[in-house]
Amino acid sequence: MAITLNLPSVLAAHAGGARTIETKGRTLGEAVADVAARFPALGPRLQDKDGKPYPFVVFYINDEDVRFRGGFEAPIQDGDEVTVIPAIAGG
Amino acid sequence: MTTTAAPTIRPTITATPLRCRNCGAERAAAPVSICEQCLGPFEPVYDPNRTLPDARIIAGRGPSLWRYKEWLPFQGEPVYSRDSGFTPLVETPALARRLGVARAWVKNDTVSHPSLSFKDRVVAAAINAAAAFGLDTIGCASTGNLANAVASHAARAGLTAWIFIPDDLELGKVLGTAIYGPKLVRVRGTYDDVNRLCAQVADRFGWGLVNVNLRSYYGEGSKTVAYEIAEQLGWRLPSAVVAPMAGGSLVSKLFKGFGDFLDAGLVSGRAPRLYGAQGDGCAPIVRLVERGSGNIVPEVPHTIARSLAIGNPADGGIASTVIRETGGWGAAVSDAEIVDAIQVLARDTGIFAETAGCVTVAGALALARSGRLRSDDEVVLCITGHGLKTLEAVSGSLPEAPVISPRLREVAALVEKAAQ
Numbered sequence: 143m144a145i146t147l148n149l150p151s152v153l154a155a156h157a158g159g160a161r162t163i164e165t166k167g168r169t170l171g172e173a174v175a176d177v178a179a180r181f182p183a184l185g186p187r188l189q190d191k192d193g194k195p196y197p198f199v200v201f202y203i204n205d206e207d208v209r210f211r212g213g214f215e216a217p218i219q220d221g222d223e224v225t226v227i228p229a230i231a232g233g
Numbered sequence: 234m235t236t237t238a239a240p241t242i243r244p245t246i247t248a249t250p251l252r253c254r255n256c257g258a259e260r261a262a263a264p265v266s267i268c269e270q271c272l273g274p275f276e277p278v279y280d281p282n283r284t285l286p287d288a289r290i291i292a293g294r295g296p297s298l299w300r301y302k303e304w305l306p307f308q309g310e311p312v313y314s315r316d317s318g319f320t321p322l323v324e325t326p327a328l329a330r331r332l333g334v335a336r337a338w339v340k341n342d343t344v345s346h347p348s349l350s351f352k353d354r355v356v357a358a359a360i361n362a363a364a365a366f367g368l369d370t371i372g373c374a375s376t377g378n379l380a381n382a383v384a385s386h387a388a389r390a391g392l393t394a395w396i397f398i399p400d401d402l403e404l405g406k407v408l409g410t411a412i413y414g415p416k417l418v419r420v421r422g423t424y425d426d427v428n429r430l431c432a433q434v435a436d437r438f439g440w441g442l443v444n445v446n447l448r449s450y451y452g453e454g455s456k457t458v459a460y461e462i463a464e465q466l467g468w469r470l471p472s473a474v475v476a477p478m479a480g481g482s483l484v485s486k487l488f489k490g491f492g493d494f495l496d497a498g499l500v501s502g503r504a505p506r507l508y509g510a511q512g513d514g515c516a517p518i519v520r521l522v523e524r525g526s527g528n529i530v531p532e533v534p535h536t537i538a539r540s541l542a543i544g545n546p547a548d549g550g551i552a553s554t555v556i557r558e559t560g561g562w563g564a565a566v567s568d569a570e571i572v573d574a575i576q577v578l579a580r581d582t583g584i585f586a587e588t589a590g591c592v593t594v595a596g597a598l599a600l601a602r603s604g605r606l607r608s609d610d611e612v613v614l615c616i617t618g619h620g621l622k623t624l625e626a627v628s629g630s631l632p633e634a635p636v637i638s639p640r641l642r643e644v645a646a647l648v649e650k651a652a653q
Binding site: 151197 | 255265267269271272273274425426429432433436528529530531533545547550
């Protein structure tokens with residue numbers, strides 16, 4: 143079983159239309175780096191040039207905001223579901 | 234499952250194009266709030282060559298926020314909610330004395346039409362964006378006031394509303410939404426959980442969620458608070474404005490609104506110092522103001538000001554920036570200070586505000602104590618929602634009224650006791 147990355151439609155266009163992508167890694171950062179390597183157009187929209195998260199792109203592991211779990215350092219394992227949400231909504 | 238693929242409204246209004254605040258990319262008007270290129274926020278683009286009205290023309294228009302239509306992101310006449318806005322600006326010498334300032338006013342959105350909070354302004358904008366896009370279903374993620382507003386505006390427009398709220402909201406907020414007959418959904422979790430879910434809902438179902446995919450248009454409604462303050466002061470600006478902060482949008486739109494009128498030459502001078510207030514159990518924007526740089530650090534909210542309980546505020550960064558750029562500051566206040574402030578405002582001004590509204594009053598008092606306000610200041614306090622929405626906050630803090638028999642001597646005894 144792999145890790146599943148769910149993309150919003152605004153990002154799916156940069157992944158060949160795929161709304162879900164399978165990935166792997168021991169941390170969220172590794173899982174994102176794996177996706178970035180396979181989808182060059184998507185990569186810069188998930189992480190900055192230093193491989194760090196943007197403040198306006200929020201990652202959730204199994205519906206929990208990863209900023210409460212160490213950000214890209216958050217541990218991750220097979221079966222986990224990662225959801226990407228642009229942090230624009232709210233208020 | 235319900236979707237809204239087929240437009241059912243014949244629009245007589247069109248929405249303006251959009252431009253990304255982050256990378257500058259432009260696109261045609263659409264129910265989209267996020268840039269496809271960089272994921273930054275879209276903002277409406279206004280034609281710099283459009284004809285703007287002067288003060289006399291504006292003053293001759295009807296008493297609603299649409300008197301400032303040239304600064305709202307549409308062409309044509311509004312289809313819905315034509316009567317929201319233009320709430321009273323009430324001078325309060327008693328509060329001015331408490332704050333140690335020259336003059337003070339309350340911008341009284343507790344009497345906003347139709348749902349008794351400033352959210353009527355943003356929903357008036359968003360529901361007309363929905364009309365422009367032919368959407369027959371709107372919705373929102375809400376901490377309460379927005380839920381009331383979306384349900385109310387949708388009901389009178391005959392639109393379907395899907396409204397998502399945290400499951401522990403105050404009874405007044407829940408009933409004050411359910412009464413209009415929307416599809417109301419209570420979500421186990423915090424507002425931030427609800428908000429994340431709604432981002433996914435908007436993506437999936439294509440509805441017009443006012444603070445998600447209609448957000449670029451929705452947010453512009455908040456600017457009308459600034460326009461009204463300037464006009465009601467006699468076409469001039471106050472020196473300071475204090476506003477509550479949840480997602481941070483109101484403060485940033487106040488800045489934009491005052492700037493619009495300065496640019497148009499309708500007022501002169503400099504933009505007011507902007508102060509933002511939050512409950513200290515959920516104050517990520519205040520803490521960013523205090524740190525001075527960096528990004529929002531999300532918090533898990535614990536405050537009775539549930540309307541402001543957003544631990545991951547979308548516009549927190551820009552709110553912090555405009556607060557510091559204008560020379561303002563932030564104030565985080567305790568639950569006890571909020572409850573006291575509700576009574577202070579009521580007794581000084583005759584205005585009963587909800588917890589979020591009185592975060593403003595408590596914040597202003599804290600700012601005054603710390604020397605942030607000046608003796609020559611003219612201060613406007615933005616009071617954003619009515620107190621009947623959050624009765625729980627004060628129900629235990631007020632004295633119980635005496636119960637008597639219908640006899641004059643019992644009244645006389647009370648009068649005698651009151652005189653002691």
